[in-house]
Amino acid sequence: MTRTENPVHVVGGGLAGSEAAWQIAQAGVPVVLHEMRPVRGTEAHKTDGLAELVCSNSFRSDDAETNAVGLLHQEMRRLGSVIMREGDRHQVPAGGALAVDRDGFSAAVTAALEAHPLVTIAREEVAGLPPDEWDSVILATGPLTSPPLAEAIRGLTGEKELAFFDAIAPIVHRDSIDLSVAWFQSRYDKAGPGGTGADYVNCPLDREQYESFVDALLSGDKTSFKEWEASTPYFDGCLPIEVMAERGRETLRYGPMKPVGLTNPHRAEKPYAVVQLRQDNALGTLFNMVGFQTKLKHGEQVRIFRTIPGLENAEFARLGGLHRNTYINSPRLLDPTLRLKALPRLRFAGQITGCEGYVESAAVGLMAGRFAAAERLGRPVRPLPGTTALGALIAHITGGHIETIDEGPRSFQPMNVNFGLFPPLDRAPKAEDGKRLRGSAKAVARKKALTDRARAALAAWLEDALPVAAE
Numbered sequence: 001m002t003r004t005e006n007p008v009h010v011v012g013g014g015l016a017g018s019e020a021a022w023q024i025a026q027a028g029v030p031v032v033l034h035e036m037r038p039v040r041g042t043e044a045h046k047t048d049g050l051a052e053l054v055c056s057n058s059f060r061s062d063d064a065e066t067n068a069v070g071l072l073h074q075e076m077r078r079l080g081s082v083i084m085r086e087g088d089r090h091q092v093p094a095g096g097a098l099a100v101d102r103d104g105f106s107a108a109v110t111a112a113l114e115a116h117p118l119v120t121i122a123r124e125e126v127a128g129l130p131p132d133e134w135d136s137v138i139l140a141t142g143p144l145t146s147p148p149l150a151e152a153i154r155g156l157t158g159e160k161e162l163a164f165f166d167a168i169a170p171i172v173h174r175d176s177i178d179l180s181v182a183w184f185q186s187r188y189d190k191a192g193p194g195g196t197g198a199d200y201v202n203c204p205l206d207r208e209q210y211e212s213f214v215d216a217l218l219s220g221d222k223t224s225f226k227e228w229e230a231s232t233p234y235f236d237g238c239l240p241i242e243v244m245a246e247r248g249r250e251t252l253r254y255g256p257m258k259p260v261g262l263t264n265p266h267r268a269e270k271p272y273a274v275v276q277l278r279q280d281n282a283l284g285t286l287f288n289m290v291g292f293q294t295k296l297k298h299g300e301q302v303r304i305f306r307t308i309p310g311l312e313n314a315e316f317a318r319l320g321g322l323h324r325n326t327y328i329n330s331p332r333l334l335d336p337t338l339r340l341k342a343l344p345r346l347r348f349a350g351q352i353t354g355c356e357g358y359v360e361s362a363a364v365g366l367m368a369g370r371f372a373a374a375e376r377l378g379r380p381v382r383p384l385p386g387t388t389a390l391g392a393l394i395a396h397i398t399g400g401h402i403e404t405i406d407e408g409p410r411s412f413q414p415m416n417v418n419f420g421l422f423p424p425l426d427r428a429p430k431a432e433d434g435k436r437l438r439g440s441a442k443a444v445a446r447k448k449a450l451t452d453r454a455r456a457a458l459a460a461w462l463e464d465a466l467p468v469a470a471e
């Protein structure tokens with residue numbers, strides 16, 4: 001068998017697996033796509049189609065100038081994405097968002113893969129570790145990976161490194177925190193491993209503010225667990241903050257909001273309660289609200305969390321949630337080309353890597369497919385620059401996140417693409433007359449500068465990239 005007759009195996013024909021298989025085949029490498037539906041279903045999928053959208057039909061904003069997911073769309077189009085091609089062809093009106101006719105979209109992705117001469121689709125469950133003779137495998141089995149495969153992955157990674165649910169605390173852009181109210185300090189100034197003693201941002205609440213905050217949590221609108229999620233026993237170890245508040249008005253003050261070991265440099269009186277935020281990424285642009293996993297609706301989270309002193313103007317890179325979700329501790333387990341360090345013939349792609357969302361899952365699938373194809377063809381496997389949306393997302397998954405030293409849910413939690421994952425600009429953009437920009441004009445100029453930089457970086461990268469077959 002010549003090198004290119006030996007197929008790459010992709011397990012899971014969802015958003016990530018379909019895109020990965022397409023990229024591999026377009027690079028001239030045969031691929032077998034293993035999808036267990038309709039032989040075995042999941043709790044969320046309803047059809048046999050590849051790339052089924054299990055819930056909303058939106059790919060979110062299509063604005064490539066000032067929105068990170070819009071930029072990701074644009075980059076994926078440039079790299080010949082079948083998910084974006086069929087998303088565009090099956091677009092339905094949705095203002096500035098890209099929403100799609102879900103059935104037409106899934107049918108078209110299925111047809112494109114079925115028609116490709118280098119793609120074989122095997123309708124079967126991979127119910128354990130892929131056999132040894134599969135020397136290059138992409139596991140893209142998603143948040144509802146079938147139990148026998150999940151167990152096999154757990155055997156490889158260790159129990160703690162594979163989660164069956166997420167417990168997401170909101171993440172705030174650092175530059176939107178008011179440091180004339182909040183301050184940097186670790187409890188009792190403890191440095192801890194890798195710390196400085198000033199590793200947390202602290203937001204102080206007085207008694208009145210705390211009581212109103214608890215009232216808001218209790219009365220805030222919440223989302224409920226789906227029937228099949230509610231019976232999942234493992235939510236117990238990681239309570240949403242509103243459930244802690246229901247257990248007693250003081251519970252939070254003795255839990256994540258305890259005011260001990262901290263001195264407010266801005267005011268003499270001791271805070272009654274404190275919200276702590278901890279650095280979340282190596283770039284230092286994102287801070288997560290410690291212990292604030294929640295089932296409050298997204299609009300409610302923004303409204304209620306902006307009542308916290310110091311967070312009045314907070315911009316959220318991610319809002320909180322708790323879901324049934326199978327995903328691995330990628331920053332620890334994967335190398336920069338998405339290979340499992342412990343068994344490099346296995347790559348991971350899609351939501352199981354800890355990205356979040358249809359587009360992000362497909363994007364990670366796209367890169368996993370390109371990496372696997374380049375490897376099979378004996379070409380250099382070149383990660384994208386971290387200044388592109390694709391590169392920033394993969395850098396976050398494979399190492400950008402900073403592991404926490406706190407107790408509580410696993411530190412690495414799913415993340416949508418957002419500008420906080422991009423390295424900061426070298427200098428702030430100025431107005432045409434050279435003056436400093438302020439307010440929303442400053443925010444828009446910054447986003448435009450980030451997307452311009454990303455386009456330039458992608459163009460340079462593409463000059464040496466693996467050619468994909470012309471349409």
Ligand SMILES: Cc1cc2nc3c(=O)[nH]c(=O)nc-3n(C[C@H](O)[C@H](O)[C@H](O)COP(=O)(O)OP(=O)(O)OC[C@H]3O[C@@H](n4cnc5c(N)ncnc54)[C@H](O)[C@@H]3O)c2cc1C
Pocket residue numbers: 011012013014015016017034035036037041042044045051052053054055056057058124125126127140141142143144145146149324349350351352356357358359361362
């Ligand atoms: C209930 C729910 C609602 C969601 N809603 C949204 C939303 O509205 N918007 C959004 O952007 N994201 C949403 N997500 C998150 C996420 O973006 C999607 O789940 C997305 O489909 C993930 O893409 P994926 O390719 O990683 O996994 P999937 O699209 O789930 O694809 C995985 C595929 O692998 C197959 N499979 C699993 N195990 C095996 C096996 N052992 N052998 C062979 N095949 C296997 C499955 O049948 C499936 O087809 C939701 C997730 C869930 C669970």
